[in-house]
Amino acid sequence: MKIGVVGLGRMGLNIAIRLKNAGHEVIGYDPAVKSNEISCVASMQELATTARIFWLMVPSGVVDAIIASLEPYLQADDIVIDGGNSFFKDSVRRHDALAQKNINFIDCGTSGGLHGATIGFSLMIGGNRDVVEKLKPIFSAIAAPSGFAYMGPAGAGHYVKMVHNGIEYATLQAYAEGFHLLKEGTYKNLDLASVAHVWNHGSIIRSWVCELAENVLERDSDFTGVSGSIAESGTGQWTVDTAHEVNVAVPMIEKALELRAWSRKTGGNYATKMVALLRYEFGGHAVKKETQDV
């Protein structure tokens, strides 16, 4: 299929390359990025004259602006897919607004970080089921084997991805806290990389996060020069706010969110340094140096 990819940052470029490698015709557009791997055009207008399906992979804060700049060139039955971390209520609003003009809007939560480039991503998809059905060749090119599914009507994909990220906040913090207790606890000379390695082979808590922890600890288990200030993209806060709204208790996610705020105020501790490093390990998220202001 022919698809225009808007936003060629870390995630967008990887997705464009996976689409291209699967035989799709990919046209990229990003005012800030020139890629040699993907044929790019110089304007949104140019993109919209060639493609009728658009994959947006941009920060959630600019999705409205991107859609506004694309909209003048859109035609009935065009499909706009937001693959970023948008708030699900915004996705419902965008879906409904575009539906007025018979333009299809699909929300797709995309997990997997930088490693998704090679093994494929996990995709949680919301919107009109028939449209999603039509896009299967695109989703299956981007996804890991068995790594995509239709979640429900508009917003459901981003809703499920939001909850995924809430769980991610809590599990990152939980592992990091455990390693903190190993590092500064009763036994002072534990080989933390070896602990993570053994945990990844047969234990109940083996996981992708624990594999990333093993990588991080193998490099330097003292986290020399790393700030314990953890950034966030907003999905954890949305999870907690939504949980309050629907009256479901999420004490673990809430605690992890609080700890991120605390880490930015105080510079954090060994555990929050580890969370910052894990976020870098999976997503390329910036890690502050200890000498920088937090």
Place this chain on the structure above:
Amino acid sequence: MKIGVVGLGRMGLNIAIRLKNAGHEVIGYDPAVKSNEISCVASMQELATTARIFWLMVPSGVVDAIIASLEPYLQADDIVIDGGNSFFKDSVRRHDALAQKNINFIDCGTSGGLHGATIGFSLMIGGNRDVVEKLKPIFSAIAAPSGFAYMGPAGAGHYVKMVHNGIEYATLQAYAEGFHLLKEGTYKNLDLASVAHVWNHGSIIRSWVCELAENVLERDSDFTGVSGSIAESGTGQWTVDTAHEVNVAVPMIEKALELRAWSRKTGGNYATKMVALLRYEFGGHAVKKETQDV
């Protein structure tokens, strides 16, 4: 090697069978269990006349009694391995007491639950390094490939396993909380087994726990007739107590522990039902029926 296995419950029997299948000579002893798969003896005395290496796989509360009943028959250079979930300070005490009589004591944290029978366990080993070295054929028979490592002096194995369990408490609760928000949140008809399936293929939070969640949700995502009261074996409390003692903050593990206590007082909610089911899924831990007293 020739090894006596004391305690042929769910875990002990699986370990004995893995040892036997790897070619070791296994003699089992459990006053309450007769196994057709392992040659068993009828008394501790009989066991101690044939084996010089003993693997204890019994509840932490009876380890002292078991050692006391074994001790009269032990000889210098015998090796007693505690593969259960003992508190690491008890293991240090037992190690030191037996060392007085030149008997070796090794503490081995064993993770993997019932599935370990087929794929092998994750073993965290503490005690005298030379003794551990000598026991390698035994550990490698029980462990998953790459699934065992020497952690440090007496108690270090059970210390690392304690922290493992602390992380387990927190991650079980985190996933369960996320699924609770999917179940009772904004979108009412999400297919939770499908969500878990997609998360297990390419997402950041893919994990063994999430695979178990998929199994649980596939059977019945309403958790019909299940009580939300979560039992515990003590390892979470030990983790929190130890963390306080060494002045390391473990707010996530502490919160998960609090929620287990709350679940037993109140009967819990969808999330604690899921934790109870996940514990059953990996370890065969009993799940209360909703009609029973909690």
